[in-house]
Amino acid sequence: MNELTILISCPDQVGLVTNITRVLAAHQLNIIAMREFVDEPNKAFFTRIACIGIFEETKKLKDKLLENLPNNAKVDLIAKKEKQIVVLVTKEYHCLAEILIKNQFKSLGANVKAVIGNYEELRDFTEQLGIPYFHVSHADKDKSAFEQEMKTIINQFDIDYIVLAKFMRILSTGFVKEYAGKIINIHHSFLPAFIGANPYRKAFERGVKIIGATAHFVTDNLDEGPIITQHTTHVDHNFGVKEMVRAGKENEKKVLLEALELIFENRVFVSGNKTIVFK
Amino acid sequence: MNELTILISCPDQVGLVTNITRVLAAHQLNIIAMREFVDEPNKAFFTRIACIGIFEETKKLKDKLLENLPNNAKVDLIAKKEKQIVVLVTKEYHCLAEILIKNQFKSLGANVKAVIGNYEELRDFTEQLGIPYFHVSHADKDKSAFEQEMKTIINQFDIDYIVLAKFMRILSTGFVKEYAGKIINIHHSFLPAFIGANPYRKAFERGVKIIGATAHFVTDNLDEGPIITQHTTHVDHNFGVKEMVRAGKENEKKVLLEALELIFENRVFVSGNKTIVFK
Amino acid sequence: MNELTILISCPDQVGLVTNITRVLAAHQLNIIAMREFVDEPNKAFFTRIACIGIFEETKKLKDKLLENLPNNAKVDLIAKKEKQIVVLVTKEYHCLAEILIKNQFKSLGANVKAVIGNYEELRDFTEQLGIPYFHVSHADKDKSAFEQEMKTIINQFDIDYIVLAKFMRILSTGFVKEYAGKIINIHHSFLPAFIGANPYRKAFERGVKIIGATAHFVTDNLDEGPIITQHTTHVDHNFGVKEMVRAGKENEKKVLLEALELIFENRVFVSGNKTIVFK
Amino acid sequence: MNELTILISCPDQVGLVTNITRVLAAHQLNIIAMREFVDEPNKAFFTRIACIGIFEETKKLKDKLLENLPNNAKVDLIAKKEKQIVVLVTKEYHCLAEILIKNQFKSLGANVKAVIGNYEELRDFTEQLGIPYFHVSHADKDKSAFEQEMKTIINQFDIDYIVLAKFMRILSTGFVKEYAGKIINIHHSFLPAFIGANPYRKAFERGVKIIGATAHFVTDNLDEGPIITQHTTHVDHNFGVKEMVRAGKENEKKVLLEALELIFENRVFVSGNKTIVFK
Numbered sequence A, B, C, D: 001m002n003e004l005t006i007l008i009s010c011p012d013q014v015g016l017v018t019n020i021t022r023v024l025a026a027h028q029l030n031i032i033a034m035r036e037f038v039d040e041p042n043k044a045f046f047t048r049i050a051c052i053g054i055f056e057e058t059k060k061l062k063d064k065l066l067e068n069l070p071n072n073a074k075v076d077l078i079a080k081k082e083k084q085i086v087v088l089v090t091k092e093y094h095c096l097a098e099i100l101i102k103n104q105f106k107s108l109g110a111n112v113k114a115v116i117g118n119y120e121e122l123r124d125f126t127e128q129l130g131i132p133y134f135h136v137s138h139a140d141k142d143k144s145a146f147e148q149e150m151k152t153i154i155n156q157f158d159i160d161y162i163v164l165a166k167f168m169r170i171l172s173t174g175f176v177k178e179y180a181g182k183i184i185n186i187h188h189s190f191l192p193a194f195i196g197a198n199p200y201r202k203a204f205e206r207g208v209k210i211i212g213a214t215a216h217f218v219t220d221n222l223d224e225g226p227i228i229t230q231h232t233t234h235v236d237h238n239f240g241v242k243e244m245v246r247a248g249k250e251n252e253k254k255v256l257l258e259a260l261e262l263i264f265e266n267r268v269f270v271s272g273n274k275t276i277v278f279k
Helices: A016-026 A058-067 A094-104 A123-128 A143-154 A173-178 A199-206 A241-264 B016-026 B058-067 B094-104 B123-128 B143-154 B173-178 B199-206 B241-264 C016-026 C058-067 C094-104 C123-128 C143-154 C173-178 C199-206 C241-264 D016-026 D058-067 D094-104 D123-128 D143-154 D173-178 D199-206 D241-264
Strands: A002-011 A030-039 A044-053 A074-079 A083-089 A110-117 A133-135 A161-164 A183-187 A210-217 A227-234 A268-271 A274-277 B002-011 B030-039 B044-053 B074-079 B083-089 B110-117 B133-135 B161-164 B183-187 B210-217 B227-234 B268-271 B274-277 C002-011 C030-039 C044-053 C074-079 C083-089 C110-117 C133-135 C161-164 C183-187 C210-217 C227-234 C268-271 C274-277 D002-011 D030-039 D044-053 D074-079 D083-089 D110-117 D133-135 D161-164 D183-187 D210-217 D227-234 D268-271 D274-277
Touching (some): A002 A016, A002 A058, A083 A143, A094 A241, A227 A241, A241 A268, B110 B143, B143 B173, B199 B210, B241 B268, C002 C268, C143 C173, C161 C241, C199 C210, C241 C268, D002 D016, D016 D044, D016 D058, D044 D268, D083 D094, D094 D110, D110 D123, D110 D143, D143 D173, D161 D241
Parallel strands (some): A161 A183, C161 C183, D110 D133
Antiparallel strands (some): A030 A044, A268 A274, B002 B074, B210 B227, C002 C044, C002 C074, D002 D044, D268 D274
């Protein structure tokens, strides 16, 4: 008996749940958790089904499901396995450390294959935990050369996701397209407030009473990709920029790790510029 | 086209979702939201289905569903209608006011038929908002006489729920049994901490850094009924008992109203001493 | 023995606390709570001191304090008394109701003298609770006539603050200047996100996972005044605009009432475009 | 110019702040932050003052302060320096990892001198990060021998605090007394709910909707010491014991690290069975 997660998205119509569950029952699969959502304005249907059973012929199961669904349905059958990821960093350790610790103790739901940094600051720590560190400097070269170096490293591994753990360079449209739907970023503000650089300084200058962070998929519009998770934390007049940065880091790592957990458990659909998250 | 909410609980077995959704499809009902939960240790299945369609023969639909479900299944078909409630109070206004305001502006999801108080303090306010107020004193009589007076009033109305909005008398086992599953209480602590009287004083003396509140169904074990919602709020050394009470009241009304909203929208199942809440 | 709250702001220099507390001790005043803050970048000092004693000559006490402080110090001595307020509304009841309920049960820290609405929707409810309601329509007249009508009503009362409880008209620079530092607004987003109209629709379209609200003093830049309090609440893909509005309202009333409580207890300083809030 | 933190506690009386600040001014010390609290029921005064200046003769400054304070005043002058700590663990990594990561990147406010574990599970990880790990098994010996072994290790270092980072053995009264006021524990429930072992199982069985964690000083009454910080997190019917434990761990590390930060910044007073925390 194995566990299988089935993700389906398709145009909405009457009878979808019956059609899907009838196929599963015919294959002797027992549903242990099922979530569905109908995006009414866009007439789109999404479901995530966790089931257990014997899966000798997933290809046949997928075909059978597609037969019973509208024409342009998308069906993913995901046997329980860990994702493979590469992490991109600059100088800040807090998000990387959270990822590497969970990786080390097998509670990340993914394997970190490598860390790529555009500085050397995080090499020692990464290597202490036994993970390969690649330094790819952005200095003295144009962006396409910089990104090509990173791609050469990334493509050595059969990765599922690239995690930007406070990676402070803007990626080109070409890079983003090459890994479409696979790049996750943590932005240090509650988007859409404080888009762009130095959000904590802007927050300080505006005198806000909350600061936040946003984990999102990267698309070619900076800070405009589908949002996965967001949290905020309270600040007051005692917080200068430095204190906001410190409090913000705790929030950033929480938001990013929550997003990664959801993604690695196959709980996140992207639909247009939004996400559907089956918690 | 009408909306119908279907609540089903039964022993878990393979194929339940298929069986249920096939019946619905055969009746031309379109599912707009569906949630299910399997309580693995107790092998129990729960589902809440919101659907739209034409319901001329709900009796037949119910029979058809029961035919396709295990023997002791429980099926409720709930056409969208407001619940009828009676509110019991003592002297504190904050929960009552929140209920009466939402009642007045048709955003409670229920109609308040009457307020019963064991003091006169809240009469004027209740009557200003046009709701009948009945004073039933607990003084100078035994509990059974006190409760009989309340029952006579309550039973004038065809009520769905009795809401204890800071009603500070303990109800007898007999009373609770008569309205089994229909009485909702707000307890002024995060149960199971500070069971019983004066929780804020106990919280102050213990020096806790959070206080809380709990909305629960009333069973014959005081403060032991199935919990529906809980929230906490932060306090510090500046909070004396009075300040804790004040902060606590804001929390209490939030917790109670959230529970009522969930119940009135048919989102809460009781299973043993726990609740399943499909938010 | 009475209670007195002393608010002082002045340029920062060494010895301020000693100078101030020496004056208070000389007047036999016992400090029961004291908070201070130094705005380093602007070299400004702020303190709030609650003390008890006998205050026969507050004029002399104020002069003595000013003598011992830098030249352009600002000193307020506030004997414990309730503020007088007028509330401006449009059609939404939730913030107004929260204010009127607390007003009725003497837990607002202020007296509501009147409610002014640019529609008639909230008249009945306001009058049920015994508060005068004035209808001033914005239709069929220019903004200056509209505001003049409101001013004539407001100026009948000796008010401390004007509370915009979901008042959906933009006030002119002239109006704002006339009541400078006295107008408090609740904005239905976590500013600076979603400035302007329809924030919940914008939030829905952006696919955010949190929505928020902001209470702020009104200055002549729309949605740019000093922020007093902010909170956020979580939403997900199940929230359409309607559900966001509903969840948002609970947040809005919480944020506004928290701000009012802080202001009415003399805990808020305005410094440039920011607030210092001694909770 | 150096920074000095002054902690004073003494019986409350009129003029304390004047007396204290006059001494500081006479020594040319500039107050940059000051917090005070009067515990009215116990007539006790507490203050934390951060100041900058030149401190050649802290002994004289302390004597001068004591001269100007009631008889049994307690005065601590703390020049900015990192605390020295030892961490006790059993098998769970999450709190230890958070401490060691912050230690490594110099953001803990303390130096971890050693980790002592009653199992070997966390040796490799600790040593990877360059920190000495001592295995002291509790098996095959009585408690006093077990504790004596730990004391021998602890006493090699001049430690300020012992942090129990999910150390699952109960310490004897003798051990606790020897390090009175220096032992900090993280308890995996929102005390006083679920005192003792297996709080997540008890929480699951009770059907609560929130779980929590509590950081507290250890006294000889198990789980009864002064509480420093507490937070809660929401759970629902989908959470079995395993899921509660997982969510709880995130909360535990947050609560413990927040407490440690406050302690290491000299922001926590213990008064009887409570704490005063100047955030």
